Amino acid sequence: MSAPITFWVEGQPVAYSRDGARFSRTPARNVAWRRLVQLAYREAAGPGEPTKQQIRTGGEFWGAHSACDIDNLIKEIHDALNGLAYEDDDQISEIGSWKIADWRPHGVRAKRRGPRKMGALVRIEVIA
Numbered sequence: 001m002s003a004p005i006t007f008w009v010e011g012q013p014v015a016y017s018r019d020g021a022r023f024s025r026t027p028a029r030n031v032a033w034r035r036l037v038q039l040a041y042r043e044a045a046g047p048g049e050p051t052k053q054q055i056r057t058g059g060e061f062w063g064a065h066s067a068c069d070i071d072n073l074i075k076e077i078h079d080a081l082n083g084l085a086y087e088d089d090d091q092i093s094e095i096g097s098w099k100i101a102d103w104r105p106h107g108v109r110a111k112r113r114g115p116r117k118m119g120a121l122v123r124i125e126v127i128a
Helices: 028-045 070-081
Strands: 005-010 055-062 092-100 119-126
Touching: 005 028, 028 070, 028 119, 055 070, 070 092, 070 119
Parallel strands: 055 092
Antiparallel strands: 005 119, 055 119
């Protein structure tokens, strides 16, 4: 990965969570969201090996539930891309993200630049 990679993940963003069982499992909705993230990344990045360099990531979360913590939204993206875009998420040196939870296509938030549907806009780039 030399140039920044930006891609859109269609659907309501899902925050990182566990089922609360003694031996914690990832809920099915999180697994499905991670697959969407991975598919969108592969389409945007094409074939290639995970980078070994330090990276910065960013995410815009459109239509996320207002109760979702922003750190858990971006963590779900990071977990999905671990081993795919980068070898390990300890390579992430910078993070920038925000959510637009109460976004509506024709509401107050519609004045903000961005997509007119729910999903996540993700950006990954190598830090020189």
